Amino acid sequence: MGSELAQIDVSPRKGMSSAALPNSVLGDVLAEFPGLRSQIYFKNSLTALSHAMEDLVLSGAEDEQPIVVACFQKERFYRQEAKRYERIGRKSPHVFVLASPETDLIASPSNHEAIPFTPDDALANEWHLVILGDNYAACLICAERRETSETAATGKKSALTESPIESRTRRFEGIWTFDRKITCQSALILLERIIHYRPDLKERLTPLITAIPESVAKPFSHRDPEPFAQRLMTYLQTGQNKLTKAYQNIANKERRERLINSISSTIRQSLNPDEVLVIATKELSKALRVCRCLVYRCQVGDETTEIVHEALAANVPALAGNSWMLKDNPLFQAIAQDDVTAVAIADTACDERLLEPADNLAQQVAQQWNITSWLLVPVRYRDKFLGVIELHHCGSFTHTWSQDEVSLVEAVAVQLGGALLQAQAYADLENFSEQLEVLNQTRSNLIAITGHELRTPLSTIRVCLESLASEPDMAQELRQIMLETALDDADRMRYLVQDFLTLSRLESGRVPWNLEPLSVQECVDLALSGIYTRLDASVRPAIILKIPAHLSPIESDGEWLVEVLSKLLDNACKFTPNDGKIVVTAYEVDDNNLQITIADTGRGIEENQLEAVFDRFYQAEGSLRRTVGGTGLGLAICRQIMKGLGGRVWAESEGRECGSEFHLLVPIADEIIPAITSDSAPVSDSTVSLSREAIRAKYRKIVQST
Numbered sequence: 001m002g003s004e005l006a007q008i009d010v011s012p013r014k015g016m017s018s019a020a021l022p023n024s025v026l027g028d029v030l031a032e033f034p035g036l037r038s039q040i041y042f043k044n045s046l047t048a049l050s051h052a053m054e055d056l057v058l059s060g061a062e063d064e065q066p067i068v069v070a071c072f073q074k075e076r077f078y079r080q081e082a083k084r085y086e087r088i089g090r091k092s093p094h095v096f097v098l099a100s101p102e103t104d105l106i107a108s109p110s111n112h113e114a115i116p117f118t119p120d121d122a123l124a125n126e127w128h129l130v131i132l133g134d135n136y137a138a139c140l141i142c143a144e145r146r147e148t149s150e151t152a153a154t155g156k157k158s159a160l161t162e163s164p165i166e167s168r169t170r171r172f173e174g175i176w177t178f179d180r181k182i183t184c185q186s187a188l189i190l191l192e193r194i195i196h197y198r199p200d201l202k203e204r205l206t207p208l209i210t211a212i213p214e215s216v217a218k219p220f221s222h223r224d225p226e227p228f229a230q231r232l233m234t235y236l237q238t239g240q241n242k243l244t245k246a247y248q249n250i251a252n253k254e255r256r257e258r259l260i261n262s263i264s265s266t267i268r269q270s271l272n273p274d275e276v277l278v279i280a281t282k283e284l285s286k287a288l289r290v291c292r293c294l295v296y297r298c299q300v301g302d303e304t305t306e307i308v309h310e311a312l313a314a315n316v317p318a319l320a321g322n323s324w325m326l327k328d329n330p331l332f333q334a335i336a337q338d339d340v341t342a343v344a345i346a347d348t349a350c351d352e353r354l355l356e357p358a359d360n361l362a363q364q365v366a367q368q369w370n371i372t373s374w375l376l377v378p379v380r381y382r383d384k385f386l387g388v389i390e391l392h393h394c395g396s397f398t399h400t401w402s403q404d405e406v407s408l409v410e411a412v413a414v415q416l417g418g419a420l421l422q423a424q425a426y427a428d429l430e431n432f433s434e435q436l437e438v439l440n441q442t443r444s445n446l447i448a449i450t451g452h453e454l455r456t457p458l459s460t461i462r463v464c465l466e467s468l469a470s471e472p473d474m475a476q477e478l479r480q481i482m483l484e485t486a487l488d489d490a491d492r493m494r495y496l497v498q499d500f501l502t503l504s505r506l507e508s509g510r511v512p513w514n515l516e517p518l519s520v521q522e523c524v525d526l527a528l529s530g531i532y533t534r535l536d537a538s539v540r541p542a543i544i545l546k547i548p549a550h551l552s553p554i555e556s557d558g559e560w561l562v563e564v565l566s567k568l569l570d571n572a573c574k575f576t577p578n579d580g581k582i583v584v585t586a587y588e589v590d591d592n593n594l595q596i597t598i599a600d601t602g603r604g605i606e607e608n609q610l611e612a613v614f615d616r617f618y619q620a621e622g623s624l625r626r627t628v629g630g631t632g633l634g635l636a637i638c639r640q641i642m643k644g645l646g647g648r649v650w651a652e653s654e655g656r657e658c659g660s661e662f663h664l665l666v667p668i669a670d671e672i673i674p675a676i677t678s679d680s681a682p683v684s685d686s687t688v689s690l691s692r693e694a695i696r697a698k699y700r701k702i703v704q705s706t
């Protein structure tokens with residue numbers, strides 16, 4: 001190519017305003033050099049190329065004073081570039097920057113000439129840099145390629161809405177060359193445009209434009225390309241590094257979102273807090289590849305907690321089932337504070353929280369369980385402390401917890417906080433609805449009682465009293481019968497009201513259970529003493545006791561257990577003819593439970609009624625036809641009491657007229673009562689007497705109230 005350059009007309013174009021120009025600079029340059037082939041560049045590469053070219057100016061000789069024309073796309077942020085052009089502007093008086101008016105480059109130019117163009121100008125989509133000195137020449141002339149239908153329709157995305165990856169994958173098409181002729185031509189085209197936008201610069205630019213054709217022919221000494229190549233490489237590497245980081249961030253974000261999604265979907269599907277904790281433990285340990293992950297529920301003041309939810313890597317000792325000390329552990333105390341969101345320890349061997357004071361609990365725990373790196377994150381909902389997530393790395397390698405890891409665990413903790421509270425709220429709601437159910441039951445019981453069970457005896461009492469009042473001449477014998485009937489029915493009403501109140505109290509869960517080690521023999525004796533007082537031996541079946549002498553003591557509340565035994569013995573007497581018999585036996589089923597059975601030879605219970613007898617107001621013959629009295633609430637009360645005592649009651653029978661057996665399953669006490677276990681000590685030993693006295697006092701209350 002010769003030294004001739006296309007003639008440039010520096011006068012403003014006719015019919016064109018000094019506003020937008022539709023023609024692309026790249027198009028103009030390519031039109032001048034039909035043999036030139038444009039190439040595709042990623043934004044990343046263009047940034048690197050531009051910086052390496054700008055460094056030519058920055059590292060050049062002071063007297064070089066090259067022409068520098070830079071054209072920036074319409075983007076919002078050019079703070080770094082503005083600083084760079086401030087330095088470039090100090091190197092040469094011929095530095096021209098074309099950009100959108102609102103950019104830092106135009107809004108506050110320092111040492112360069114600022115040339116604004118309007119957003120609809122073709123330049124808004126282009127990226128140019130021309131450097132023309134005596135000793136070097138380089139140019140970069142590119143236009144952005146808009147390929148997707150979305151960007152084509154909406155125009156270029158704002159730098160604000162663009163992700164780092166999107167930004168770096170933007171593609172440009174154009175030329176980059178050290179060719180002096182192409183550089184000179186590009187400089188001319190750009191300078192012409194500058195005069196179009198800023199006619200006031202015409203005078204200043206004309207000598208430069210005039211000198212450019214001579215510059216083409218100038219035999220200039222090409223500089224050593226190596227520094228340029230090295231700089232280019234450095235900028236490219238920096239760009240690549242940023243890209244890798246951006247990808248890493250996205251991968252971490254995705255991993256985090258996947259984990260949180262999986263936990264949230266479990267939460268949505270389950271109101272069972274245990275299930276949620278199991279998933280969170282498993283997923284967290286998998287995502288962060290830790291040796292051990294623990295998630296436990298606790299409160300700030302708790303002394304210890306039992307580890308239930310744990311996920312382990314291979315060969316890491318399990319903590320599940322162990323009691324985990326909280327109160328004296330300085331790390332737990334640290335995360336229990338309101339404003340602490342995590343405690344991350346990279347190396348337990350040299351972290352001062354484990355060293356001060358020496359031999360503190362956290363240090364002991366770390367040593368015992370071989371924890372080298374430790375992360376604790378509290379689970380909270382608003383200000384409520386609900387539990388802790390702990391991650392351990394064990395063995396000889398330490399691990400520094402990254403901000404990403406910590407924020408991932410914190411995000412899971414937030415999800416867990418919501419889930420635990422939601423589960424708690426659901427449990428409370430269930431509890432509340434159970435209480436409502438109980439209240440409703442009480443209401444129905446009350447209606448049943450007043451509607452039938454109380455009305456019947458009340459009518460009888462009324463009839464008796466009316467007859468007594470209206471017939472003063474009634475025979476003495478009949479009078480006595482009337483009075484006794486009225487008194488009997490008044491008693492019946494009293495028992496009914498008493499049983500009703502007891503059952504309501506038991507069902508409401510408001511009964512305090514005072515569990516203590518008790519002797520079965522003592523309890524049975526006390527229950528029998530009540531029966532013997534009320535029923536003479538001639539009007540009841542024989543009662544035989546078969547209770548071994550050295551039974552283990554049971555763990556129960558004497559007051560209530562005697563109540564159950566009394567009711568069962570009472571029923572056995574009621575439903576067994578006088579010539580029948582009642583046998584009370586007791587034996588140890590296993591190490592934890594003891595069974596007491598009250599068997600009678602009475603009228604028995606149909607197989608299909610064995611459970612129904614525990615219903616409220618169940619009476620085989622109906623209360624109106626009953627021959628033996630009773631409220632129909634006794635067995636319902638027994639069931640509630642046994643539930644509260646941590647035991648069980650059930651009935652067995654071969655059927656009608658085959659007798660019945662009522663069984664009680666009662667927990668055996670852990671503690672041994674010395675007097676009872678001692679071979680030589682009689683049952684009336686002082687220790688047992690004390691317990692007997694205590695039960696008696698309580699039982700007296702029941703007897704009095706009935």
Ligand code: ADP
Nearest residue numbers: 571572575613619620630631632633634635660
């Ligand atoms: P009550 O005895 O006051 O009617 P309970 O709740 O104690 O009320 O008993 C409910 C019903 O269970 C009795 O009415 C009776 O039909 C049946 N039942 C209880 N104990 C026995 C027993 N030992 N033998 C046969 N039936 C029994």
